[in-house]
Amino acid sequence: MELFYKVLYPLLLFVNAAMGNWWNMAVSESAGTLNNSIESAPPLRRDSCQRLTFLVDRQKQLCQLSDHIVQVIQSGAEQALEECQHQFRHSRWNCSTVSNSTDIFGGVLKFKSRESAFVHALSSAALAHSVARACSRGELNECSCDGRVRKRTPRHWQWGGCSEDIRYGEMFSRDFVDSKEDKNSDEGLMNLHNNEAGRRAVRSRMQRVCKCHGMSGSCSVRVCWRRLPQLRLVGDALATRYEGASHVKVVDRKRGKNIRKLRPLHLDMKKPNKTDLVYLEDSPDYCEPNDELGILGTRGRTCNRTSIGLDGCRLLCCGRGYQTRIRDHEEKCRCHFVWCCKVHCDVCRSKRDHHVCN
Ligand SMILES: *[C@@H]1O[C@H](CO)[C@@H](O)[C@H](O)[C@H]1NC(C)=O
Ligand SMILES: *[C@@H]1O[C@H](CO)[C@@H](O)[C@H](O)[C@H]1NC(C)=O
Numbered sequence: 001m002e003l004f005y006k007v008l009y010p011l012l013l014f015v016n017a018a019m020g021n022w023w024n025m026a027v028s029e030s031a032g033t034l035n036n037s038i039e040s041a042p043p044l045r046r047d048s049c050q051r052l053t054f055l056v057d058r059q060k061q062l063c064q065l066s067d068h069i070v071q072v073i074q075s076g077a078e079q080a081l082e083e084c085q086h087q088f089r090h091s092r093w094n095c096s097t098v099s100n101s102t103d104i105f106g107g108v109l110k111f112k113s114r115e116s117a118f119v120h121a122l123s124s125a126a127l128a129h130s131v132a133r134a135c136s137r138g139e140l141n142e143c144s145c146d147g148r149v150r151k152r153t154p155r156h157w158q159w160g161g162c163s164e165d166i167r168y169g170e171m172f173s174r175d176f177v178d179s180k181e182d183k184n185s186d187e188g189l190m191n192l193h194n195n196e197a198g199r200r201a202v203r204s205r206m207q208r209v210c211k212c213h214g215m216s217g218s219c220s221v222r223v224c225w226r227r228l229p230q231l232r233l234v235g236d237a238l239a240t241r242y243e244g245a246s247h248v249k250v251v252d253r254k255r256g257k258n259i260r261k262l263r264p265l266h267l268d269m270k271k272p273n274k275t276d277l278v279y280l281e282d283s284p285d286y287c288e289p290n291d292e293l294g295i296l297g298t299r300g301r302t303c304n305r306t307s308i309g310l311d312g313c314r315l316l317c318c319g320r321g322y323q324t325r326i327r328d329h330e331e332k333c334r335c336h337f338v339w340c341c342k343v344h345c346d347v348c349r350s351k352r353d354h355h356v357c358n
């Protein structure tokens with residue numbers, strides 16, 4: 001509580017209630033907001049929910065279910081942030097957070113851009129993932145293992161163990177994340193589409209894992225259950241979708257009642273399906289710093305001289321050029337096996353070129 005009044009409360013005064021951005025849960029109630037380090041975020045508690053003014057009413061209700069659920073939501077936000085920073089580590093915008101804003105991404109998500117599409121998909125995926133994981137660990141009262149899969153009867157093996165309940169995870173994510181969206185606004189329509197695409201990226205990657213039972217490895221009984229994919233796999237899949245995201249526009253169909261739909265901006269483009277990411281606007285310029293939007297620019301970023309990709313100096317430095325510095329590099333080398341059972345290595349030092357954007 002002390003932490004709340006010392007640190008969080010002054011910060012919350014910044015927070016604009018209308019924004020409803022639950023991403024802030026990754027850092028709120030922590031010195032982490034000032035420090036920009038999500039690892040240092042202490043767990044949130046149920047009684048903090050009312051004061052998290054960036055949550056909409058439904059989100060506050062869900063948040064107040066239990067201390068556990070708040071922590072699961074917070075952990076979902078943290079994992080999504082880590083994954084976003086991993087996926088964008090070579091991009092001009094590297095999913096950086098800002099500390100003096102009402103929104104942890106500054107103003108970057110105000111654009112209905114590809115990046116916004118990715119962040120929405122990833123965050124609703126990560127929430128579904130962390131809720132389903134918590135269910136199977138017995139951390140939540142509302143759910144446990146998925147009992148439904150057992151009703152199907154396979155022939156050569158049987159269901160057993162704990163199948164992770166992605167259905168519950170998705171339901172919770174839909175209830176929590178989608179509740180802040182207004183489907184009558186263009187932005188809401190876009191976000192709802194991307195949120196759902198994110199959840200499908202988890203569901204479609206559920207894995208079946210099996211274990212043999214029986215006399216000395218005979219495998220007379222094979223028991224299988226459904227397991228969540230690693231969030232990294234989901235992040236990789238969404239990054240691919242981000243690359244091929246569809247630029248869309250909102251069209252009104254007046255057939256009796258108003259139906260608003262997302263359609264490709266250009267007629268020759270493929271109609272996005274439910275797993276594709278969609279965006280309405282071009283991205284802001286990530287090359288130059290923009291304090292208002294919380295964009296850091298790419299000066300000082302490390303680039304790869306030989307890559308023709310996004311991490312290459314040409315694209316990352318936005319044509320401003322780069323400087324080469326020589327850096328000491330240390331790595332393990334001349335490793336050999338020492339009986340028994342250690343590996344012994346030397347440390348080799350060398351000079352390496354290090355390229356930095358102007
Ligand atoms: C920020 O948090 C990290 C991790 O908890 C800690 O090591 C570091 O000292 C903190 N920095 C400041 C400026 O408080
Ligand atoms: C949706 O479209 C993508 C290509 O944009 C394709 O790879 C994927 O298989 C499609 N999914 C479905 C369910 O049709």
Ligand SMILES: *[C@@H]1O[C@H](CO)[C@@H](O)[C@H](O)[C@H]1NC(C)=O
Binds near residue numbers: 100101291292
């Ligand atoms: C955040 O801080 C930067 C410099 O530290 C400043 O230029 C910018 O205006 C601040 N943004 C907000 C929203 O206060």
Ligand SMILES: *[C@@H]1O[C@H](CO)[C@@H](O)[C@H](O)[C@H]1NC(C)=O
Binds near residue numbers: 296297
């Ligand atoms: C993102 O890039 C900035 C420089 O533009 C750098 O200071 C920061 O550490 C990077 N953040 C991450 C998470 O890689």
Ligand SMILES: *[C@@H]1O[C@H](CO)[C@@H](O)[C@H](O)[C@H]1NC(C)=O
Binds near residue numbers: 304305306307308
């Ligand atoms: C730089 O890019 C090249 C070509 O894509 C790649 O082979 C190499 O591993 C990269 N170097 C670093 C340090 O990432």
